[in-house]
Amino acid sequence: xARVVILGGGIAGHTAALHLTRMLGRTNEVVVVTPNSxxxxxxxxxxxxxxxxxxxxxxxxxxxxxxxxxxxxxxxxATAIHPEGTSDDHTPFVEVTYTDPTRQGETARLTYDxxxxxxxxxxxxxxxxxxxxxxxxxxxxxxxxxxEASQSLAKAIEKMKRGEPQTIVIGVGHGTCTCEGAAFxxxxxxxxxxxxxGVRDLADIVYLTNEFELGDFGVGGLTFTQQxxxxxxxxxxxxxxxxxGIRAITGAHVERVEEGVVxxxxxxGSKDSLAFDFAMLLPPFRxxxxxxxxxxxxxxxxxxxxPNGFMKVDADYTAKPFxxxxxxxxxxxxxxxxxxxxxxxxxxxxxxxxxxxxRTSPNGTLIAPSPPRTGMPSGIMGKLAASNITAxxxxxxxxxMKTASMSDMxxxxxxxxxxxxxxxxxASMTMYPVVxxxxxxxxxxxxxxxxxxxxxxxxxxxxxxxxxxxxxKAKARPGWWLIPE
Ligand SMILES: Cc1cc2nc3c(=O)[nH]c(=O)nc-3n(C[C@H](O)[C@H](O)[C@H](O)COP(=O)(O)OP(=O)(O)OC[C@H]3O[C@@H](n4cnc5c(N)ncnc54)[C@H](O)[C@@H]3O)c2cc1C
Numbered sequence: 001x002a003r004v005v006i007l008g009g010g011i012a013g014h015t016a017a018l019h020l021t022r023m024l025g026r027t028n029e030v031v032v033v034t035p036n037s038x039x040x041x042x043x044x045x046x047x048x049x050x051x052x053x054x055x056x057x058x059x060x061x062x063x064x065x066x067x068x069x070x071x072x073x074x075x076x077x078a079t080a081i082h083p084e085g086t087s088d089d090h091t092p093f094v095e096v097t098y099t100d101p102t103r104q105g106e107t108a109r110l111t112y113d114x115x116x117x118x119x120x121x122x123x124x125x126x127x128x129x130x131x132x133x134x135x136x137x138x139x140x141x142x143x144x145x146x147x148e149a150s151q152s153l154a155k156a157i158e159k160m161k162r163g164e165p166q167t168i169v170i171g172v173g174h175g176t177c178t179c180e181g182a183a184f185x186x187x188x189x190x191x192x193x194x195x196x197x198g199v200r201d202l203a204d205i206v207y208l209t210n211e212f213e214l215g216d217f218g219v220g221g222l223t224f225t226q227q228x229x230x231x232x233x234x235x236x237x238x239x240x241x242x243x244x245g246i247r248a249i250t251g252a253h254v255e256r257v258e259e260g261v262v263x264x265x266x267x268x269g270s271k272d273s274l275a276f277d278f279a280m281l282l283p284p285f286r287x288x289x290x291x292x293x294x295x296x297x298x299x300x301x302x303x304x305x306x307p308n309g310f311m312k313v314d315a316d317y318t319a320k321p322f323x324x325x326x327x328x329x330x331x332x333x334x335x336x337x338x339x340x341x342x343x344x345x346x347x348x349x350x351x352x353x354x355x356x357x358x359r360t361s362p363n364g365t366l367i368a369p370s371p372p373r374t375g376m377p378s379g380i381m382g383k384l385a386a387s388n389i390t391a392x393x394x395x396x397x398x399x400x401m402k403t404a405s406m407s408d409m410x411x412x413x414x415x416x417x418x419x420x421x422x423x424x425x426x427a428s429m430t431m432y433p434v435v436x437x438x439x440x441x442x443x444x445x446x447x448x449x450x451x452x453x454x455x456x457x458x459x460x461x462x463x464x465x466x467x468x469x470x471x472x473k474a475k476a477r478p479g480w481w482l483i484p485e
Pocket of ligand 1: 008009012036076078118119120375376
């Protein structure tokens with residue numbers, strides 16, 4: 001019998017846990033260590049953030065699902081990995097601290113045969129002074145943050161109803177942020193809500209982003225065919241912003257936020273500030289606070305983790321200029337080379353480099369959108385790790401490993417642009433591959449036939465359908481595995 005320990009019960013970890021129990025049966029042990037009791041469908045936090053959904057609609061308790069599926073659920077935070085065990089006992093283990101109210105603060109060691117690190121991001125608000133719910137801006141990264149954002153937005157709308165103009169700033173709060181698609185989505189939803197409330201003329205909505213140009217989305221932009229003509233996500237997105245009267249400030253690094261004012265620098269080195277009444281700025285991400293130790297207790301964190309805290313896997317991490325980046329630099333199995341029984345999936349793995357071209361201002365400030373690892377690739381990686389671990393448990397060294405590089409993986413993104421069965425809309429985009437491959441696709445780096453963008457009501461219906469489908473799947477209801485990642 002083998003024991004697989006999964007750190008993180010989010011999109012990647014929960015997907016891995018469900019597939020592992022399906023593939024391995026109950027003769028092996030699957031343990032999920034995750035600090036929250038609730039699962040959150042994060043993409044729908046956008047709708048919580050504009051008051052169109054409540055937290056109960058985007059979260060559910062994990063414990064009953066794990067009980068039904070025979071998964072050992074530990075509501076705890078992993079703090080350290082010991083991949084070589086100790087000098088007395090070489091069985092690898094992780095150290096955890098319980099967050100479960102019945103065992104709060106208790107620590108434990110969990111041994112493993114295989115480990116999946118699916119701990120996602122640390123929301124690094126601390127990188128920008130004044131950023132985040134403990135500072136002066138809102139966030140929609142967790143359901144709780146989104147509720148606060150919605151309450152604050154409602155107050156701004158109330159003020160506009162009383163005739164007070166409001167400046168609304170939405171975007172990213174640092175030059176190295178990722179997830180620009182989520183900020184774009186929230187900006188469009190807020191614009192929709194303000195219009196629905198009949199106060200659009202009193203709202204100055206500003207999109208503040210580290211993207212060098214609109215439509216970059218941290219993937220270097222897209223080229224696609226629309227109604228027989230080739231266009232770019234830059235043109236397409238600029239037109240969407242113009243139609244909605246949203247101003248954009250691009251290539252920006254937020255230096256700090258004070259009450260009602262955001263201070264930023266742009267790629268050309270210019271510095272400016274913007275006064276706001278309501279601001280939602282996403283934080284930069286880094287790896288969670290996990291350490292690693294060898295059998296003698298020596299700290300080997302640098303061996304396992306990149307400087308940004310994400311876990312190093314089977315990628316080529318050699319530092320090289322932008323022009324030399326290759327699709328094959330990206331990981332294929334997400335296995336840690338020095339400890340092949342450890343996998344890191346979803347946001348937890350360290351990307352070898354950005355996808356979008358990084359830039360530095362004349363003042364030396366790095367303004368470089370980080371690569372997005374969205375829900376679909378995170379789910380695919382979770383399933384891949386489950387499948388490869390199953391093969392390793394069943395066939396040992398003869399196991400044939402499957403691969404799923406982001407340079408050979410497509411992604412679909414449906415960015416809501418306003419909720420409502422009849423008046424909603426969404427920008428739907430597909431891209432293949434996520435990481436451009438200039439060898440296979442010399443002109444644009446991607447397959448133009450498989451890269452696509454469209455906006456309309458149908459997109460909203462798809463986004464709403466995906467909300468219910470993915471929650472159904474995460475609850476492991478009958479036939480859940482037939483729903484693709
Ligand atoms: C506002 C917003 C909107 C988004 N919209 C979309 C969208 O429309 N489409 C899309 O594809 N993607 C979207 N994304 C991205 C998507 O949410 C992520 O790609 C996805 O959640 C990544 O999955 P993950 O499992 O790597 O991380 P997560 O889902 O964040 O899961 C990480 C888990 O690890 C746990 N954890 C953290 N630290 C520890 C620790 N020390 N020990 C144990 N467990 C730990 C966390 O509590 C969490 O449960 C959005 C993201 C945001 C913030």
